[in-house]
Amino acid sequence: MRFLMVGAGALGGYFGGRLLEAGRDLTFLLRPRRAAQIAKIGLVVQSPFGNLQLPSPPHVLAEDIRTPFDVVVVGSKAYDLDATMASFAPAVGPDTVILPLLNGMSHIDRLAERFGSERVLGGLCMISATLDDEGRVLHLNDMHGLAFGERAGGRSARVDAIAAQFAGAKFDATLSENISQDMWEKWVFIASAAGLTSLMRASIGDIASAGGQDVALAIFDECCAIAAHNGFAPRPAAVERGRAIMTAPGSPMTASMYKDIVRGAPVEADHIVGDLLGRAPAASSSCAPSVLRTAYVHLKAYEARRAREAA
Numbered sequence: 001m002r003f004l005m006v007g008a009g010a011l012g013g014y015f016g017g018r019l020l021e022a023g024r025d026l027t028f029l030l031r032p033r034r035a036a037q038i039a040k041i042g043l044v045v046q047s048p049f050g051n052l053q054l055p056s057p058p059h060v061l062a063e064d065i066r067t068p069f070d071v072v073v074v075g076s077k078a079y080d081l082d083a084t085m086a087s088f089a090p091a092v093g094p095d096t097v098i099l100p101l102l103n104g105m106s107h108i109d110r111l112a113e114r115f116g117s118e119r120v121l122g123g124l125c126m127i128s129a130t131l132d133d134e135g136r137v138l139h140l141n142d143m144h145g146l147a148f149g150e151r152a153g154g155r156s157a158r159v160d161a162i163a164a165q166f167a168g169a170k171f172d173a174t175l176s177e178n179i180s181q182d183m184w185e186k187w188v189f190i191a192s193a194a195g196l197t198s199l200m201r202a203s204i205g206d207i208a209s210a211g212g213q214d215v216a217l218a219i220f221d222e223c224c225a226i227a228a229h230n231g232f233a234p235r236p237a238a239v240e241r242g243r244a245i246m247t248a249p250g251s252p253m254t255a256s257m258y259k260d261i262v263r264g265a266p267v268e269a270d271h272i273v274g275d276l277l278g279r280a281p282a283a284s285s286s287c288a289p290s291v292l293r294t295a296y297v298h299l300k301a302y303e304a305r306r307a308r309e310a311a
Contacts, residue, residue, distance in 0.1 A: 037135035047139035068093025078271035122179035149179035184232035195295030
């Protein structure tokens with residue numbers, strides 16, 4: 001089975017590197033700048049689960065793709081998705097499967113519209129990783145999970161085949177028979193954490209120390225209610241875990257969106273927070289803005305200021 005990993009950033013570099021380490025047939029689709037970095041230092045992964053250095057991992061530029069791949073794994077940021085789809089389109093053949101690992105749900109519709117719904121699986125990953133200035137992948141926590149499955153549920157020959165390829169690689173791979181539910185539960189948590197820590201410009205622990213657990217629970221419960229309105233009410237274990245994480249005293253956790261704001265980078269405001277807010281039931285015009293709505297306006301104001309300063 002031939003895999004095309006779109007990008008070798010923190011996410012793609014980690015999971016793609018682990019698949020190459022396990023002897024799988026995987027090629028990275030790179031942009032010229034990242035290709036130059038890897039030509040200089042190789043693909044380097046520093047992780048609690050073991051470091052990895054691949055001096056010359058297989059890679060290709062978009063204009064050099066000549067044949068389809070069996071599986072295209074997509075982990076780009078949502079604001080880059082249109083350009084990303086154009087870059088890997090030549091790799092999509094009649095039997096190609098696309099496995100996206102983005103947060104939220106609207107990317108599923110965009111991929112399905114471009115390539116056909118039948119080609120698009122559901123997927124998510126659980127990892128904290130970043131690239132350092134030299135392009136090394138730094139794995140920052142003890143999670144490296146990747147879940148995938150048919151969006152309609154159940155199993156199929158193609159996801160069983162992917163599971164067989166993932167088996168033995170040094171990450172936690174899960175073939176989920178309810179991947180849409182899993183994706184919604186992650187979306188609830190990511191939107192809550194991103195909205196809260198970006199709005200407050202603070203860690204979960206600092207918000208808790210300020211007595212803000214009620215605010216944290218308000219945004220989390222609002223996101224849960226939106227998921228329920230759309231037929232994906234988070235399961236009790238996910239609710240219990242999310243409420244505990246969102247209110248944990250002393251927790252240093254901040255969302256990656258907050259980190260992006262701190263370094264002046266683009267954010268996925270519309271894809272993660274705005275799209276979820278747009279799926280909420282209609283609110284009474286007399287209602288005060290919710291915490292999630294306040295967080296979204298904060299993010300859009302950041303985007304407006306960033307655009308103005310870049311002009």
